[in-house]
Amino acid sequence: MLYKTVLTIIIALLGVEAMGQALTGTIKDKKSQEAIPYANIWIKGTTTGTMSDMNGMFLLKLSPKDTLCVSSVGYERIEIPAKNITENPLIVFLSEETLQLGEVTVRPEISRAKVLFQKIQEHKKENRQNIENVDAYKTYKRTAVYLAIDSTSRINRFIPNMEEVTVQVDSMNIRFSPIYLAEEGSNCQNKDDSIVYRRVDGIFPKLNQTIESMILLHAVVDLDFYKDQINILYRGIVSPLSNNAMAQYNFYLNDSTNINGKKYYSFSFSPKNKYNPLFTGRFTIQDSTFALTDIYAYLQKEANINFVNGFRAKVSYLSNDKDEWFYDEQEISMNLSLSLNKDTISRYGSQRINEVSKGNWLVTKNTKFSTSTELDEVKPRTWKNRTEFTSKSSFDEGTYLRVSKLKENSFIRSVDGIGGMVLTSYVDLGKFQIGPVFDIYTTNAIEGQRFSVPLRTGEKMFEHFTIGGIIGYGTRSGEFKYGANFAWQPGETDKFILRGSYSDDYTLVSQDKYLRFIKKNPNERGNSNFISIFTAREENPCLKGEKSIKLNLEFNTKNDVCVEIEPYWLYSTQTPDVHFLRNNTGYENYSNYGILFNTRFAFGQHYDKYYFARVYYLTQLPVINFSLDVGKTGLPGSASDDLDIYAQIHASASGMLNMGMINMRYMVNGGYLLGDAPYDLLDLPTGSMSLGYSKYGYNLLHFATFAHNLYTNLHLDWTGGGIVLNHLPVIRRFKLREMVSFKCHYGMLNDSYHPVFDLPGYYSNEMSKPYAEIGFGLTNIFKVLRVEYVRQLGVTYEKSGFADKNGIFFRAEMSF
Secondary structure (H helix, E strand, C coil): CCHHHHHHHHHHHCCCCCCEEEEEEEEEEEECCEECCCEEEECCCCCCCCCCCCCCEEEEEEEECCCCEEECEEEECCCHHHHHCEEEEEEEEECCCEEEEEEEEECCHHHHHHHHHHHHHHHHHHHHHHCCCCCCCEEEEEEEEEEEEECHHHHHCCCCCCCHHCEEECCEEEEEEEEEEEEEEEEEEEEEEEEEEEEEECCCCHHHHHHHHHHHHCCCCCCCCCCCEEEEECCCEEECCCCCHHHHHEEEEEEEEECEEEEEEEEEEEEEECCCCCCEEEEEEEEECCCCCEEEEEEEECCCCEEEEEEEEEEEEEEEEEEEEEEHHHHEEEEECCCCCCCCCCHHHHHCCCCCCCCCEEEEEEEECCHHHCCCCHHHHHHHCCCCCCCCCCCHHHHHHHHHHHCCHHHHHHHHHHHHHHHHHHCCCCCCCCCCCCEEEECCCCCEEEEEEEECCCCCCCEEEEEEEEEEEEECCEEEEEEEEEEEEEEECCCCEEEEEEEEEEEEECCCCHHHCCCCCCCCCCCHHHHHHHHHHCCCCCCCEEEEEEEEEEECCCCCEEEECCCCCEEEEEECCCCEEEEEEEEEEEEEEEEEEEEEEECCCCCCEECHHHHHHHHHCCCEHHHHHHHHECCCCCCCCCEEEEEEEEEEEEEEEECCEEEEEEEEEEEEEEEEEEEHHHCCCCCCCECCCCCCCCCCCCCCCCCCCCEEEEEEEEECCCCHHHHHCCHCCCCCCEEEEEEEEEEEECCCCCCCCHHHCCCCCCCCCCEEEEEEEEEECCCEEEEEEEEECCCCCCCCCCEEEEEEEECCCCCC
16 A cells, blocks of 8 residues: 555646656568568557657557557457557567558558658648637646756765655655645736646755746747747757758657547657767648647657756647647656766657656656636636646645654755855855855955955845845055945845945946846956866956945836836045056046946846845847946046036946857846046956956956047857757767857047046057957856866957967856
8 A cells, every 4th residue: 555655746847747658669560571660659549659760660668468469551450358468678569561641552651640740841831820819828847857866875964754745656665755846826817827726846945046037948948849940058950840840850640540530640750860869759630731730759868968867848739629739738847957867768759758867857747727617716826736737747735744854864955055145145044144255365465365254134134125245354554444335125026126325445446237138147356257266376466445425226116127226336446556647747546436327137037036136047038238437537636627428328238149049148248437527437348367268348458458438348158059069979978068159348438438547558449350269169167167268369469469269168057
């Protein structure tokens, strides 16, 4: 009884079926002895089945009471009782049969498949339009992420109640722990999709948003196979129904059946080149409408998508009385892992979903559709109990209870805290948070080694208010520097946020004050990443002393437009390498005050909210910022009486373009500074002079380079997705990804800018040609490392003294 109970729970939670005897075999033509690809193999009286691969091979689980059925178009169907099977692997011979399909005589060949596929293309627009015309329906989604744990491993030391919080399959040592659970009911009326019920839980509260954003939004996709491509993990996989599918796929007509007087055709498809990231699977169409009635697709191991051990998708459709087909159910299963499983059935890509090793993440999503009007009278929280939304992927309260117990475990809380630190740059200590972590240790030419303690109150102390500060000590200067800040969200949502800060510290002259609108918590100390911190070959001398007072009001609208207004006051003092000279007169200090406006357009893009901050991930929807800074500079005494105001206009756009297996990340900005302004408001592109690869900076430039008031910067980053390396023997096993980067700066210093101070001699405003860098490299080295060779384009600035000719750079990153 206990075994049946556990097995029932497993089926409900994971959709993993009980396994019988594993039968392998090959389907062959009886006359020619050649393998028959994509034959249908199933268990009689059930919907359980598979199909043979390109070599005619198959794998299926059988119990002694089952009957094996095999068919393929142009061959006679055969049935074999399991009790009569004495060989494993089994060879099944099919005899040729001539059939009449319409007016065409068909033998085992693919010519008829091409004719029918053309009909599918001719009706594709109409069938897709029929789906889009359904403007009143409801959906219920069930999403789950499970972690496979080796019950014999040392993790038992950290999770002592392992059997209470996990479930087991048969006699395997692998147990499954729920990491993330979500149920969501939606009501779509006139193309407006509104969520009417949502329940989300997970053992890592700080990572729930990231699991949704980085994995579920890109892995658990909308399976519209009528589109030309399906986007999975930042890769565009060509759909088997795309306009150019015949150039990418082999198609086979498997069989035809008559149901209620209507004929249906069954197709199989596979990549022409197995190393191309394409689907393998089968689909069924109706003869009269040539509409999809169901489709089953998976990715073979050779597709070589990083971290993906297996991917499987199924979509079924229902027709109305007009023979118009709409979604009935979508199912997705994905097996994710940092390493490739050492299984013995690598050729059976669809089966890799169930070949699980410790550490694997199993991602499942089931979406049920219904156009029933009866649901209007039912409360959304009870939809999951309705027959319209019944699914084998349902999970009960026991699953949520396991999550609750795991969240109480100290080891799980520690892992959650580390993950939260990586994502937010803050270490969560409960009522207090330490961060940004980049501020803890830095180096510069004035302070030498700088050690800081940045601290703020956390959500457990005040949910809508935080107060904090920073205190830092320089080992060379022997000085303490400090600052304080606060943030307040007056309502339950982040519609309005008020921030304020005061600091007395050193700041980089070349600091990009607009970068924070693109990248939350940017490192403002000059080191682009942790590798840069520890590999810098020089200490940056281009710092000034600065006292600042800033007040920031942020307004977020419902349509994802964010407006920020920030009045500020700055008091700057000179340092040994940064001087303020005006008409041969030196000034110890100066002040400037003004107001900064920024408007961000996110176009409905998904974001995560981390305690007062919205974090937007790179997608094909751009994030655009427009900024305006207006201010005035003041000099000691009456020297500033003749100074007018300054104004700076700045704009930026960042996002990603998906071009099949290749994707391009981009960031472009430009601006114009005019009026009487100090030189630190100019655009001052810089590098870190280290081995760390800079994402939004330059890699070969030194600390002091160009100084322009009219400027533009372009940063492009191409990831090949293994488009070349995946075709190279041996190398493909490492799942390396090709990288190409391009960075360019162009600008000038024109008469619209009136310098308050003389431009230091170490800056250059002479630019006859754009400055550009190009890089070639590899990412996904050891799963987390990017290495890139970068060199200057052209020879204009090779001997400038402020830029290196070439170099090799490193960055920690993960790429699918």
